[in-house]
Amino acid sequence: MKGVLNMNLFDRIMLAVYALFFSLLAIVLILFSVKIVSFQYVITSLSILYGRWETGVIGIVLLLISLRFLFYGLKSESVPETTVKDGELGRVCITLAAIENLALKVIRDIENIKDSKIKVKKQENGISILLKLTVNYDVIIPEMTSELQKTIKDYIETTAGISVNDIQISIDNVSNQLKQKVAK
Template sequence: MNVFDRVLLGAYALFFTVTVVLFSALMIGWTVPMFLFRDVFCPDRSEVFWPVVIILIIAGARLFWLSLRGPRGRHVVLAESALGQIRVSLQAIENLVEKVVSQIKGVREVKPRMMSVPQGVGIQVRVSVTPDVNVPEISVEIQNRVKERVFAVTGLSVKAVKVSVEDISAHKPRVE
């Protein structure tokens, strides 16, 4: 869900929450919301009523469509045959990368992320390393191992492996 859809969902939920609260206040006998509803949704003020209704219908249809569509783009098609597609989730590839990089001596913490590059798939790896390693050497080793292992397991050709050393730490991170 992108930023626009999140803002739309928040505004939609806020509008209906406020409306339900005002209707509830009417039901328990508070008359102030009745004047608000009468002024806003009066038949003589259709220039307010119809645009609000149209916006709510469009927003509701958009949010309903998003709920039916489900997450997109979280899989990579590895092969296609007469029997169907063979797909692997991006999360599975990220888990593989995390396992491969964490086995390298001197790496303390790994945070992989798949990214799109013009020629295909790329992987960004953020790592924390120990102070006794050579950062350029370990970065090249990470790039080579990730590219080779992802290709060996999935057959997917990795076009770019970007390594970011986020921290040089002598201590292992605490598990909470």
């Protein structure tokens, strides 16, 4: 299911057309099997398609769509990662999800942040972090965000050894409820 959610718009449209075509074909086969549609009618209908270039084009399109979905289904999903260091004993890598968790650890320690969404993007010489936050209403946003940027940058660079190029913060909402502390 996760693969379907990651499909682009073109692939989704192709999948819908493909599914519609085969749904109609399945209905015709069911009607044929229970003798609602006669054998003679099916043969007559198929003879209309014989020798037509349009039939060949539709066949080629369906074949290409089938091959695309076949290769798409066989393609292994790689976990995005970034290189921490290349040493004489080998390469050390860390996933972007692990970096997100490191940033989340810093955010959990800040009392004035009610909710957060984190996205880490790999860049040529490090990473970029995008934060969407909900903060308490009484927080001084410029001070808190500046301190948060510095703390996250220092923590990730020290802990993971990854260069943090920038941390973009977007305040999505302001809440008047206090954050519930989770027992550790």
